[in-house]
Every structure is written in structure tokens, then in C-alpha cells.
Amino acid sequence: MTTKQVLNVTDWIVLVVDDMPDNLVVAQLALKYHGAQVFTATNGQEGLDLLQQVQPTVILLDIRMPTMDGWQMFEILRGSPETRDIPVIAVTAYAMDTDKERILAAGFDGYLAKPFNVVTFVSEIADALSSVPHSG
Amino acid sequence: MNLPALLQTNRWSISTRFLAVIAPVLVIIGILTSLWSFVGPTTQLYRQQIVDQTTQLSNLGGQKAGIFLAYKLNALREMSADSAIAAAAVASNAGYAGLSEAEATARLNEREAEWERGGALLNSVRNNPASVRLQGFLESNPGYTEVLVTDRYGGVVATSGGEQDYIDSDEAWFMEAITGVAYLSAPEPHEITGEPMIAIGLPIVSNGEIVGAIQASYAIMALADQLGVPQLRGFGIQRIIDPEGKIIVSPLPEELDQVYAPALAVMEAQGGAITEAGANLEGTGLSDNRSVVASYGAVVSEGLAPLIDAEGLVWWVEVDSSLYFGPLNQNRTSSVVSTVGAMLVLLMLVLFVARYATRDVYLLVRDVEAFAKGDLSKRVSPKGSREVQDLGTAFNGMAEQIETDFHKLQESEHLSRVQNETLIKGNRELAIARRQAEAANKLKSQFLATMSHELRTPLNAIIGYTQLQLAGMVGDLNDELRGFQERIFVNAQHLLHLINDVLDLSKIESGRLDLIERPYNLRDCIDEVFTQNRVLAENKGLKLNLKVDERLPEIVIGDRGRVKQVLINLLSNSIKFTDAGTITVETTLQDNNTWRLAVTDTGIGIPSHLQQTIFDEFRQADEGFERGGTGLGLAIVRRLVLMMDGSIRLSSEVGTGSTFAVTLPMVQTALEDAEWATNGVVEA
Numbered sequence: 001m002t003t004k005q006v007l008n009v010t011d012w013i014v015l016v017v018d019d020m021p022d023n024l025v026v027a028q029l030a031l032k033y034h035g036a037q038v039f040t041a042t043n044g045q046e047g048l049d050l051l052q053q054v055q056p057t058v059i060l061l062d063i064r065m066p067t068m069d070g071w072q073m074f075e076i077l078r079g080s081p082e083t084r085d086i087p088v089i090a091v092t093a094y095a096m097d098t099d100k101e102r103i104l105a106a107g108f109d110g111y112l113a114k115p116f117n118v119v120t121f122v123s124e125i126a127d128a129l130s131s132v133p134h135s136g
Numbered sequence: 137m138n139l140p141a142l143l144q145t146n147r148w149s150i151s152t153r154f155l156a157v158i159a160p161v162l163v164i165i166g167i168l169t170s171l172w173s174f175v176g177p178t179t180q181l182y183r184q185q186i187v188d189q190t191t192q193l194s195n196l197g198g199q200k201a202g203i204f205l206a207y208k209l210n211a212l213r214e215m216s217a218d219s220a221i222a223a224a225a226v227a228s229n230a231g232y233a234g235l236s237e238a239e240a241t242a243r244l245n246e247r248e249a250e251w252e253r254g255g256a257l258l259n260s261v262r263n264n265p266a267s268v269r270l271q272g273f274l275e276s277n278p279g280y281t282e283v284l285v286t287d288r289y290g291g292v293v294a295t296s297g298g299e300q301d302y303i304d305s306d307e308a309w310f311m312e313a314i315t316g317v318a319y320l321s322a323p324e325p326h327e328i329t330g331e332p333m334i335a336i337g338l339p340i341v342s343n344g345e346i347v348g349a350i351q352a353s354y355a356i357m358a359l360a361d362q363l364g365v366p367q368l369r370g371f372g373i374q375r376i377i378d379p380e381g382k383i384i385v386s387p388l389p390e391e392l393d394q395v396y397a398p399a400l401a402v403m404e405a406q407g408g409a410i411t412e413a414g415a416n417l418e419g420t421g422l423s424d425n426r427s428v429v430a431s432y433g434a435v436v437s438e439g440l441a442p443l444i445d446a447e448g449l450v451w452w453v454e455v456d457s458s459l460y461f462g463p464l465n466q467n468r469t470s471s472v473v474s475t476v477g478a479m480l481v482l483l484m485l486v487l488f489v490a491r492y493a494t495r496d497v498y499l500l501v502r503d504v505e506a507f508a509k510g511d512l513s514k515r516v517s518p519k520g521s522r523e524v525q526d527l528g529t530a531f532n533g534m535a536e537q538i539e540t541d542f543h544k545l546q547e548s549e550h551l552s553r554v555q556n557e558t559l560i561k562g563n564r565e566l567a568i569a570r571r572q573a574e575a576a577n578k579l580k581s582q583f584l585a586t587m588s589h590e591l592r593t594p595l596n597a598i599i600g601y602t603q604l605q606l607a608g609m610v611g612d613l614n615d616e617l618r619g620f621q622e623r624i625f626v627n628a629q630h631l632l633h634l635i636n637d638v639l640d641l642s643k644i645e646s647g648r649l650d651l652i653e654r655p656y657n658l659r660d661c662i663d664e665v666f667t668q669n670r671v672l673a674e675n676k677g678l679k680l681n682l683k684v685d686e687r688l689p690e691i692v693i694g695d696r697g698r699v700k701q702v703l704i705n706l707l708s709n710s711i712k713f714t715d716a717g718t719i720t721v722e723t724t725l726q727d728n729n730t731w732r733l734a735v736t737d738t739g740i741g742i743p744s745h746l747q748q749t750i751f752d753e754f755r756q757a758d759e760g761f762e763r764g765g766t767g768l769g770l771a772i773v774r775r776l777v778l779m780m781d782g783s784i785r786l787s788s789e790v791g792t793g794s795t796f797a798v799t800l801p802m803v804q805t806a807l808e809d810a811e812w813a814t815n816g817v818v819e820a
Contacts, residue, residue: 020593026600033609064589093592096585096639097697115596115632118603 007122010035015056017047017073018091019065026118027060027091034122044068048076051083058129060112063092063103071106078107087132089125091116150497151490158486162479170472190453193374198451201363201376201385208279208354209318209336215273216340216350221285224266224294225340225348228287244289244303251292251302266294279358281326281333285340286310287348304351309337313349316341323356323384323392332356332392334384356392360385375452379403384449399452496520500528512539577646584642591635599628637768640701641753644775651779655805656696658731659684665703666721673711673719681720688725693803698776705769706735706796714739717793726799734797741790750786773798 014036016027024040031038039054041047045068047059059077063070070090077083089110090103100111110128112121148156215221232240250257261267270283274296285294290305304310312319319337326333333353340348363374363385376385381400383391496519503516515535518528602625604610606618613621643649666682673680703721710719717738724732742750751774753767773796777784781801788794 020597022597023593023600026597026604029604029610030600033604093589093596094585095588095592095636114592115599115628118600118609119607 007034007126009122009126010037012036012057013039013054014058014060015039015041015047015050015054016060016091017041017044017065017070018060018062019043020062023062023114027121030118030121036122044070044073044076047073056086058109058125059086059088060091060125061088061108063090063094074106074108087129089128150494151487154486154490155483159483162482166475166479169475190372194451194453197363197374197453198449201449201451204359204363208277208359209338211273211277212280212283212336212350212352213338215269215283216285216338218266218269220265220269221294221350222340222342222347224264224285225287226342228291228293229289229347232287232289240289244291244305247291248302261292262295262297264294267296270294270296279354279362281331281353281355283350283352285348285350288314288346290314290349293348304349307351309335309351310349313337313339313351314346315339316346319351322378322382323389325389326353326355332389356385357387357389360387372454374454377450377452379449396452399450493521496524497527500524500531504531507535512542580642581646584639588635588639592632595628595632595635599625599632602628634768637772640772641768641775644772644779649779651695651698653693653695655691655693657690658688658692658694658699658802659690661696661700662703662721662723662733665700665707669704669707669711672708676711676714677716678711678714679718681718683720683722685724685731688723688731689802689804691805692731693805694800695780698780699800702773702776702798703733703735705773706733706798709769709796710735710737710739710794713737714793728804729801730799731802732797732799734795736793736795738793741792741794742786742788743790744788747786747788751784770796 009031012031012035014031016024016031016038018024018027018040019042021042024042028038028040036057039050039056041050043065044061047061048068061070061074070092074088077086077088087109089112090108091112091114092099092103093114094103095113100113103111109132110125112124112128116124232243235243247257251261266285270285273283274280282298282300283296284292284300284304286304287293290303290307290310292300292302292304309319309321316339318339319335321335321337323332323334325331332355334356335351335353337349337351339346340350360374373387375383375391375396377396377399378384381395381397381403383394383396383399386392500516500518503514507514507516512535515532516528518525518532602621605613605621606625640649662682662684666680670680707719707721714737719735719737722732722734722736724734726732751770753771774784777798777800783799785797785799786794787797
């Protein structure tokens with residue numbers, strides 16, 4: 001961070017789904033700092049509702065949430081042809097090795113453990129997206 | 137089937153066996169004994185004895201009869217020689233003196249007429265001294281019933297009494313006696329009494345002249361009585377038989393004067409007369425009858441001559457041997473009966489003895505059976521014979537052993553049952569406990585996972601906001617505020633480490649941490665950690681050295697993550713506790729299967745009293761927290777090393793530094809694995 005060169009992601013439309021507003025704010029600030037357009041939802045259902053209007057570049061999905069958790073929402077996303085191809089990166093406080101394995105095995109396109117590093121947050125997302133085959 | 141076979145095949149009692157052996161023997165002995173009594177020498181002996189006795193009896197009888205006859209005849213002869221008798225005859229004879237034969241006959245008839253009339257003649261004869269003498273003779277000579285004396289013409293001159301003819305001259309006895317010959321008639325029944333009588337006639341001699349005759353009637357039965365002839369009555373018979381075979385003396389009046397055929401047969405066999413005593417009865421007809429033993433002896437008496445020619449008289453004895461043998465037969469019967477009885481008694485005795493002998497065995501068997509039926513406390517009280525006692529004692533010893541063993545068995549069975557039950561119960565409890573523990577562990581893990589999640593979530597916000605400010609993403613801070621934000625950041629990081637370590641530790645403790653052993657590049661792993669921490673060390677002004685043993689293989693099999701974690705923890709620990717100097721990471725190949733990792737620092741060192749507990753949880757040295765330690769790093773290292781079958785050693789000196797040396801097992805692997813490891817998912 002000694003260099004002032006900031007990763008520019010102005011073409012990103014990011015949907016952040018997290019039940020904790022503070023975390024939504026932190027993520028939103030970090031993303032916006034890098035130029036991304038950010039939508040937020042506090043649970044899966046809200047996220048799905050939002051998708052009626054928005055076509056995000058990537059969805060940052062918390063796992064543990066009320067009403068509809070990340071697993072359920074992910075399942076619906078992957079079950080629908082319209083949303084199936086949207087990259088989904090889990091951003092969760094389930095930070096154990098087994099959690100990471102389980103999430104990646106389920107088909108998530110990336111995994112970030114909370115607390116995430118705000119400084120490297122966007123670049124890590126970019127790394128994850130770059131390895132998604134069709135997002136090219 | 138013979139006896140031994142029977143004895144072998146049948147389950148007979150000892151008594152029965154005794155009987156089976158003894159009974160036939162006894163029966164055979166009984167039969168032999170009975171047979172012996174029939175054909176044995178005893179019978180022959182007895183028969184011979186009877187013959188001998190009979191012979192003896194006949195000889196003695198002959199002698200006795202001779203003597204007795206002689207005695208009787210002598211008495212009569214003495215009487216004939218009596219002077220009064222002779223005088224009476226002489227006086228009567230005188231009346232005939234000078235008479236011619238015719239005149240003499242006339243005189244005799246005359247006198248007979250007078251005798252018949254019962255005149256003076258009769259009276260004078262009956263009362264004369266001679267008659268008195270005759271009456272005296274009768275009195276002193278029992279058996280004689282009548283006696284009379286005649287003159288030489290046959291006229292009666294004296295009489296003992298009774299009715300008599302006067303003239304006896306025509307009588308056979310007179311005619312024989314008057315010639316000087318003794319007369320002995322055959323027995324004839326008495327005219328009145330019918331008693332068998334014999335008549336004896338003797339001449340009366342005076343001065344060398346026959347002057348008359350004397351005649352006496354003798355009741356032959358009296359002779360028989362006096363000779364003891366009837367003594368054999370009921371068993372046999374004794375007779376006197378004359379040379380013509382006639383019976384002259386017999387206890388049976390009806391057979392007197394009868395010719396006795398058996399005697400005649402003997403006489404004929406001996407050439408006309410019985411001259412020998414003996415029992416040779418062949419041809420007598422008696423010999424056919426086995427029940428009769430007969431014998432005869434000659435009636436011999438010198439004294440009889442010349443009055444009686446006793447020659448040819450025999451004493452004949454017949455004994456009904458059947459009557460003699462009767463008792464013998466009875467004897468025999470009784471002997472058979474007694475033999476059989478004795479056999480029975482013997483058998484019973486045998487039985488009794490056998491029972492007696494085996495009674496102890498029976499008692500023993502009874503007790504043994506009681507034992508066999510399960511009464512293990514049963515003991516026999518061996519009594520009786522030594523063998524039985526020995527057997528009983530032996531059995532008791534055996535029973536004692538069996539009972540002891542049985543009780544031991546029961547005890548051990550009981551024990552093993554109890555143990556089994558305890559074991560089952562214990563297993564059940566263990567299973568329950570394990571399930572509970574597993575449940576508890578699961579709950580614990582779940583709790584930890586949740587806890588970790590719930591702690592990380594606010595930490596994310598804290599660290600996030602702090603980083604946003606520190607990174608200048610949300611505006612500028614003055615130096616003081618920046619300082620505060622940095623402190624917030626450091627503390628939040630510390631909290632985060634703490635959470636991670638606690639999580640790791642609890643996973644290790646609950647056994648939920650599984651080693652994932654795969655081939656990996658050990659050198660790369662070490663380099664990676666070294667590189668990551670070099671910045672940290674250099675930021676503190678420390679020199680970080682890496683010494684890698686050239687022999688150390690690149691590719692090994694193991695849990696890369698855990699090895700890395702051990703190295704990170706040790707290295708960061710050293711960096712934390714070292715303020716100046718050098719930190720050296722050194723790897724060494726110890727042998728083909730072991731490698732050593734040593735992290736040496738020039739830090740504050742660990743006092744010796746803490747070295748033992750430094751690996752315990754939350755046991756970091758005093759300054760630990762201030763230096764950012766969680767107090768769990770070394771504990772995790774030690775546990776991981778132990779999990780990987782390695783060991784860890786600490787040498788340290790306060791103020792000089794510390795060396796943490798880890799020795800880990802190592803499995804080298806082939807190149808293909810290495811390539812797979814390099815290209816595979818392991819690096820993820």
C-alpha cells in the first residue's frame with residue numbers, strides 16, 4: 001500500500017449480501033474506494049429480490065444469515081439459468097479449513113474468511129474472478 | 137453260553153456271581169453225596185455187616201440151641217435115672233415075672249381095664265413116689281408139660297398127671313425108647329391146648345437093663361422162647377430145622393413140622409445134609425429175594441448124644457434186610473434231605489457271606505450314587521474290609537478334589553459372570569460415556585465453530601473500519617488518531633490469533649484434527665515460511681538465517697499444513713521474544729527417516745523453572761501478551777509434533793536465547809509423487 005496505485009474496478013457491479021450492516025458498510029467502502037458499483041442486501045431473499053433489477057458482476061455472499069442463508073441463496077442462484085453464471089464469492093466468518101473446503105466444493109467461485117483484509121480485499125476478489133472460466 | 141462268559145456279559149451283583157459259581161458246585165456235590173449213599177461202600181459194608189451178623193446169629197443160635205436142648209434132655213435123662221422111677225418100673229415088671237407072652241399080654245390088658253375103670257391101679261400110680269418125683273420134675277423144668285413112665289411092657293407106672301392111656305407099647309416113642317434109643321418127635325399140636333408139642337422118649341435103665349421108658353411132652357414154643365427165637369420177630373425169623381428139612385422149632389406154630397423148601401435146597405446143594413454154617417443161599421429161592429438175608433448154623437451139642445442125634449439140625453436165621461435197610465433207607469432219605477438242607481443252608485450262608493462281604497460295597501455304592509447325583513458334599517464312611525476301606529478312602533479323596541474343583545469352578549464361573557456383567561456394564565457405560573463424550577465433543581466443536589464465527593463477525597467490522605482509516609480509504613487521520621487506530625488494529629489481530637489458536641487447540645484436543653498426509657515439497661514449504669516471516673523479522677531489525685541441509689530431500693510425505701504451522705509458530709515465537717540479534721532456522725537430515733528443525737534465537741531466554749511448563753496452554757513467560765503471544769502457540773506446536781510422532785526439545789538460557797528443536801519422522805517418496813504433488817491440488 002506504499003504505492004498509491006489503486007486497482008480500478010469501475011466496471012464492476014457488486015452485490016454484497018450480509019446480515020451485519022457494519023460489515024456491509026466496510027465491504028461497500030472498500031469496493032467503492034476501488035470504483036465498483038455496490039448493492040447490498042441483508043439476507044438471501046433480499047439479494048434475490050435485488051437481482052430482479054440488477055445484473056451484478058459478482059456476488060459477495062455471507063453464509064450465515066437470517067431468513068435465507070448463503071447456502072439457500074446459492075442454491076437458488078445456481079438453479080436458475082439467469083443467475084447461474086454470476087460468480088459468487090463466499091465472504092464468511094466460517095474460517096476453518098474445513099469450511100473453506102466445503103464452500104469451494106459446493107461450487108462457490110471464491111472464498112474469503114472474515115475478518116478480511118480491507119487493503120487486499122478487492123485484489124483478492126479480482127484474483128478469484130480471474131480464475132472463473134467464463135467470466136474472462 | 138458258559139459261566140465266565142455269563143459273568144462277563146451280565147451285570148450281576150457280587151452275591152449273584154457267588155451264587156452262580158457256588159450253586160452248581162453245591163448241587164453237584166449234593167447229587168454225588170446222594171448217589172454215594174446208594175452205591176457207595178457204606179451200603180455194601182452195611183449189607184455185609186447184616187450178613188455177618190446174621191451168620192453169627194445163626195452160629196450162636198445153633199450152639200445155644202444145642203446146649204439148651206442138651207440141657208433139657210439131660211434133665212429128662214437124669215429123671216430117667218432116678219431110683220424111684222426105676223424102682224416103679226422094676227416093681228411093675230416083677231408082676232410079669234414067669235408069665236408067657238400071652239399071659240403077659242392078658243395081664244397088661246387086665247391092668248388097662250382096671251386103669252380105665254379108675255380103680256386102685258390108677259390111684260396107686262398117681263400117688264406113688266415116682267409120680268411125685270415126676271410132678272417135681274415138671275415144676276423145676278418149665279416147657280415140659282407132661283411126663284410119664286412105663287414099665288418094660290408099656291404100662292404106665294408113674295405120671296405127672298392128666299388123662300393118659302395106660303398102655304403105650306404101641307406108641308412110636310415107646311417102641312423106640314424101649315430099644316434104648318432116644319426119641320424125638322416132630323412137633324404136634326397138643327390134644328387140648330393145640331400148642332405145638334414135641335414128644336421125647338428115653339429108656340429107663342436099671343442095673344444095665346432097660347426096665348422101662350420115660351416120655352415127656354415139651355412145648356416147643358417154650359424152647360423157642362427160651363432160645364430167644366422170637367427176639368427177631370418183626371425183623372426176621374429163626375427156626376430149627378431137622379435133617380429132613382422140617383421145621384422143628386419156629387415162632388410160628390403153623391409151620392412146625394413143615395418141610396422148608398429153602399432149607400431143603402441148601403441141603404441138596406450140600407449133598408444131602410447141612411453140614412456147614414454159612415450164608416450161601418444160592419438156589420434156595422431166598423437169594424432171589426434181596427430183602428432177605430438168611431444164614432444157618434449147625435445145632436451142635438456133644439451132650440445130646442447118645443440120646444439125640446443132633447447132627448443135621450440147623451439153626452436157620454432169616455433176616456428181612458429190608459427192615460434193616462429201612463432205617464438205612466430212611467437214613468439215606470434223611471441224609472439226602474439233610475444234604476439238600478445243608479446245601480440250602482450253605483447257599484444261604486454263601487448269600488449271606490456275599491451280602492455281608494458286599495454290604496460295605498453296597499453302602500459305598502449308595503453313597504457314591506448320592507454323590508454322583510450331585511450331592512458333592514457326600515462322603516462315604518468306609519467300613520468293613522480293608523479293600524472297601526481303601527476304596528472308600530480313595531473315593532473320599534477324589535470326592536474332595538472334585539468338590540474343591542467344582543467349587544473353584546463355580547467361584548470362577550461366578551467371578552467370570554460377575555466380571556462379564558461388570559465388563560458388559562462397563563462397556564455399556566463406556567459406550568454411553570463415549571456417546572456422551574462424542575456428543576459433548578460435537579457440541580463443543582459446534583460451540584467453538586459458532587463462537588469463532590460470532591467473534592470473527594464483529595472483528596471483521598473492527599478490523600475493517602480500522603484498516604479503512606489506516607489505509608486512508610476514508611479520509612486522512614492525524615498522527616495521534618492513527619496511533620490509536622494502529623493499537624486497535626494490533627489488538628484486534630491479537631484477538632484474531634487467539635481465536636485461531638484456541639480453535640486449533642480445541643480441535644487437536646477433541647481429536648478432530650486429522651493429519652492429511654500427502655507428498656509435498658518440504659524445501660518449498662520451509663522457504664515459504666521463511667520468506668513470509670523475514671519481513672516481520674527485518675521490521676524488528678533482526679537477522680534471519682536459513683540453513684538447509686543439502687541432503688534433505690525435496691519431496692516427502694506428510695501433512696504440509698501442520699509442518700508449516702509448527703514452523704510458523706516457532707519462528708513467530710522467536711521473532712516475538714527476540715529484540716536484537718539473529719534468528720536461525722536450521723534443517724538437518726538426521727537419518728533416512730528423520731529430519732530436524734531447529735529455531736535458534738538470541739532472545740530473552742526462558743528461565744529453567746519455566747522450561748517444563750512452557751508448552752502448557754497459557755504458560756507463556758511474563759512478557760508474552762505484550763509481545764503479541766496468545767500463550768497457545770507452543771502448546772499447539774508440541775501437540776502437533778506429538779501427533780506427527782515427533783518430539784520437541786527446548787534448550788534456553790535467560791538473556792542468551794533459546795533453541796526449539798523439533799524432530800519429525802519423514803517418509804521420502806519417488807519423483808512421480810513429487811510431480812503429482814507439485815501439480816496437484818495440494819498447493820491449494
